[in-house]
Amino acid sequence: MQVIETLAEGLKREIKVVIPAKDMEQRMNERLADAKDKVRINGFRPGKVPVAHLKKVYGKSIMADVVNEIVRDQPAAILSDRGEKSATQPNITMTEDEAEADKILNAQADFEFTLSYEVLPAIEIQPTSGIKVTREVVEVSEEEVNEQILKIAESARxxxxxxxxxxxxxxxxxxxxxxxxxxxxxxxxxxxxxxxxxxxxxxxxxxxxxxxxxxxxxxxxxxxxxxxxxxxxxxxxxxxxxxxxxxxxxxxxQELNDELASKLGIESLDKLKEIVRGQIESQYGSVTRQKVKRQILDQLDELYKFETPATLVDAEFENIWRQINTDLAQSGKTFADEDTTEEEAREEYRKLAERRVRLGLVLSEIGEKGGVEVTEEEMQRALYAQLQQFPGQQKEILDFFRNTPGAAASLRAPIFEEKVVDKLLTEIDVTDKKVSKDELLADDEDGEVKTEKKKAAPKKKAAKAESSEAAxxxxxxxxxxxxxxxxxxxxxxxx
Known part of the structure; x- marks a missing residue:
């Protein structure tokens, strides 16, 4: 088998693979010899069917199986031998000429096919000692806990x-x-x-x-x-x-007492306060973590500059662009309503897609080199969370994740990313800063990410969303x- 590199421009690769006709014929003959003792053909005793007759009857079918196995197995082996990782599944092309294909199936012509792909760039892990983040922390006051309890208690008023x-x-x-x-x-x-x-x-x-x-x-x-x-x-x-x-x-x-707690199904006011405080702290903690994560990603973005695979960027951009247009359609707005043009929006979201891909590759490399793994238990919890979101559709969801290539990866990826962030937090300089609730939420009030603000991302009208739910x-x-x-x-x- 000959493996010939025909293109190497940036991350793009093209490999021509040639398997001589004699090698293809040898593989076919080995299959025929193995099938000789297994097939049953009228007029021949078991094991006595001549190979020439088997070849005449089953040759093309067996050769087609050989071709399919080569196309299935060889790309991964070739990339492994070359020490490369493909950004996406390699594109495989072979002859579409029926006469040429017939010669290949009859072992009268060499079998040739071409692999086209983009390699994942080599990423050199940079020291994290220079990364510094500020972790904003809000102290939940007794007053805020009491206010929240009274809001919850409105349902029992x-x-x-x-x-x-x-x-x-x-x-x-x-x-x-x-x-x-x-x-x-x-x-x-x-x-x-x-x-x-x-x-x-x-x-x-x-x-x-x-x-x-x-x-x-x-x-x-x-x-x-x-x-x-x-x-x-x-x-x-x-x-x-x-x-x-x-x-x-x-x-x-409304009085804050054990009787109120009992109406809400909690045994005591102290226990109710404990639960509510925990919920508030969890909510603030989520915002704090995302802001810390944002700081980390912004600094990683500055540390790592390399060419990103266009196929991955294209796929990410299409996902973003599809969502943007869906949001615009649902809100009845245009790009002009958002003080931009379609061309400007495309350019901005293309940059966003490239950033996401690059940071995704960086986090993947940091996690892989750092031994970060997602356990089966974590995957099961993530799957269970999915099932909880779609009551009554558990079977369909399970079938989807079992039968859809890459579906399991969509569960694994966010878990892996968060674990990589956890790992980085043990290595970088983190300074805690006490802030008020308003200060913590200041950058998040419009529901957009500060470092990735979407000019054309429409804000859905609350009335529309609410009335749709009512209907x-x-x-x-x-x-x-x-x-x-x-x-x-x-x-x-x-x-």
């Missing part, structure tokens, strides 16, 4: 009926009937519906008009559905709601589901 007019924060129990152009619409009616004024659960303008109502009042409320309301037949329409107030109730005072869960027409508490994008997807 008691209300007491009152005779006076409804005020902001009061709960109104009512019957309502919604109409558009005087005609009632589906989902626009309810009886004994509870609504806390100021909760933001109903469409804009509805709750404000409840201020001042009393038990027994009848009133017509006029509102306009948001233009992006999920029900197309209501979006942007003016509507009226005939309401009958059944009860007005004022919120009972998905079949809520009544005027209701607008509160968006669930979510960490900012910068906390969970730093790089």
């Amino acid at each position: 008691a209300y007491e009926a009152k005779d006076g007019a409804a005020e902001n924060g009061d709960r109104v129990t009512m019957n309502y009937l919604g109409k558009v152009d005087g005609v009632a619409f589906d989902g626009g009616a309810a009886e004994d519906a509870d609504l806390v004024i100021g909760s933001g659960r109903f469409i804009p303008g509805f709750e404000d008009q409840l201020v001042g109502v009393k038990a027994g009042d009848e009133k017509v409320i006029t509102v306009t559905f948001p233009a992006d309301y999920p029900a197309a037949n209501l979006a942007g329409k003016d509507a009226t709601f005939d309401i009958t107030v059944k009860e007005v109730a004022a919120p009972a005072a 998905a869960e079949g809520e009544d027409a005027p209701a607008k589901k509160k968006a669930p508490a979510k960490k900012k994008a910068a906390e969970g997807d730093a790089e």
Whole structure:
């Protein structure tokens, strides 16, 4: 077998592989000899079938198997012999001429194929002693813990009926009937519906008009559905709601005590405070870690400058670009709305894709040289977390990870990266700095990563996201589901 390098430009490689016809024929004859004692052909006793007859009947089929095995096994062996690692699966090309292919299958012509690939660049690990980061730390105060408990306790708050007019924060129990152009619409009616004024659960303008109502009042409320309301037949329409107030109730005072903890399913106030404090510290800790990680990656970006495989950059750019265009489409915006052009955005995201690929290769090399490994237990936990996100689809998710090439790697990669960051944190200079909550969150308020800020990344309107969730869960027409508490994008997807 001849292995001839035909291209070596930068990271690009092209290898021509030639296997002489006589070698191909020898491989085929070895297979035929092995098959001689196994095949059963009418007219011949077992083991007595002439090889020439076997070749006539099965020669091409066996040679096709030989070709497939060579194409499957040889690229990895060739790269190993050359001491190279391919950035992606090598591209294999061979003759498409039927006559030439037929000669190869009949061992009348040499078998030739070409490997095209990009090599992973050689990365020389740089000393980490010069990397310095500041780890911002927030001390969680007793006051903040208490405030958070009171917010959580809103779901268990008691209300007491009152005779006076409804005020902001009061709960109104009512019957309502919604109409558009005087005609009632589906989902626009309810009886004994509870609504806390100021909760933001109903469409804009509805709750404000409840201020001042009393038990027994009848009133017509006029509102306009948001233009992006999920029900197309209501979006942007003016509507009226005939309401009958059944009860007005004022919120009972909330006291931080064991009784409140018990209502929330916790045995004591002290235990509740411990749990809430831990949750707050975990949330701040996530932001702190991402900001520290960002500092590390920024400094690694300065330390390592090398050519990145274009195939990897192209793939990363396509992923980013697809998401950007999806976000723009969902928000109804254009690049001009984001003070940029498509050309400028492409250039910016191309740089971002190159940075991500380069840093990914650096972290991979640091981890590999440092003996970082992802355990089977960690992979199982990651898979379980995936299953938890898609209740009722566990079988489909399992089948996906079992049968999709590279799917398991998508679970392993973020775990590996975080473990490499952990390793770096033991080697670099880390200085803790006490900061306020506002200081910690200052750079993350817009949900974007400071070092990778996306000019064209649209910010989805909260109202649109919330009303979409409401439609998905079949809520009544005027209701607008509160968006669930979510960490900012910068906390969970730093790089």
